[in-house]
Amino acid sequence: MELEALSLGQYSFTQNAYSFGFAVMAAATLFFWLMKSEIAPAYRLAVTITGLVTAVAAYHYLQIMLSWSAAIDVTSGEVVATGKPFNQAYRYVDWLLTVPLLLIELILVMRLSKEETIRKSTMLGGAAALMIVLGYPGEVASSGGIRFVFWVLSMIPFVYIVYQLVVGLKASISAQPDNVKNLINMSVYLVIGSWLFYPIVYLFPLVGLTGGAAITAVEVGYTVADIVAKAVFGVFIFTIAMRKSQASESHDATHHETPSS
């Protein structure tokens, strides 16, 4: 990464995006965990994991900010690389943990049968971990050929996950209560939509996009995609859990009233 190619404006803009990413993730975490007690017990596991995903992401944005500061110095208005590496791999460390978990939070909030929950969580979580592990060698490779090979390998679990979300979950989603069916569909498309950004950006260095503008676009783009896939997606999951809680409460109320009638 040619950090010297950054203008002062690009350097600052990227730093501000990281800081925004950290603030969003940390705030989302606090929100989910503070509101957990307002959710019916059956959905607290999903909401707890939703907060874990944003908490882990907040930690990594902090590490990315520190690494960015260590790698770049600003001396009399000029961006100077310090020679210390900017550790881009923190994103992979983050995704390895958060991407399986965010798929699991979607499965959990749907409240499928125990067997289906375990089966779908294992399949989707495992495929997500594999996708990240296969992306890493290409990201740190110096050769464009190796980068491309691992892009192709990583796309196999990627396509599998998208297929499972769109086709594999179809029956389970249509069995969901009416007041959350749309929200669950939207959550699925939110994840897929935000994910499309990653494989495109991964190929940037191969097509010669390596200057200051490209670095800025990649870093800010990843941050926006992360915010959508974790914090915004998390708010959807939280809203689904809230609606289902209210439905189950009014159901309980009806149930309790029955004997007295």
Next chain:
Amino acid sequence: MELEALSLGQYSFTQNAYSFGFAVMAAATLFFWLMKSEIAPAYRLAVTITGLVTAVAAYHYLQIMLSWSAAIDVTSGEVVATGKPFNQAYRYVDWLLTVPLLLIELILVMRLSKEETIRKSTMLGGAAALMIVLGYPGEVASSGGIRFVFWVLSMIPFVYIVYQLVVGLKASISAQPDNVKNLINMSVYLVIGSWLFYPIVYLFPLVGLTGGAAITAVEVGYTVADIVAKAVFGVFIFTIAMRKSQASESHDATHHETPSS
């Protein structure tokens, strides 16, 4: 440890593994403690200690990361040893506290009689502490002979613990409820399986594995083994506690309904 032998890629990969270790341990801790309130009171001690184990491990991964950063500098793409020592002994400090505790969390989640709980916790916890204490002098010894002597001494409590887990707990495990029996067996084999890594790695320097690849393999391997033995094992313990809680709740419900019928 010849830190200069590390390539930049090996240095970064090891650093990322430590950071992943920290993130997993911290996330696991938050998960166990946030979900504690959803568990029946009888199993909250086990779940609290499960979180303690990962919390202590998270702290030590932070210390290991700081020590790693202090010991190694990267100047214009080259790995340079700063002359400050990399404190490998943080792992021993960690294990001295976490290994007895993780055996105790297994005993606690089984809910044996008070006498058996105390007896088995003391035996297994004591043997685990002895195993760590006997490993340390060999780890910091400069001579291969001394390293080997302490490896042998440390293997005595190691083998005793494995024997106690597999044979000594057999009767207690078969008395467990059916919906958790398999999970408890899997937890036992998870601990033993992850532990097998440690005595093998300990012997690496004796067989001449000391280069950059060996350092990376040892450090990443220890981190993976720690994640399995503490966080993944913890999720098993948590799941056992959750299932037993649900069983005791539905039992209570049945019990409460009986008088009114």
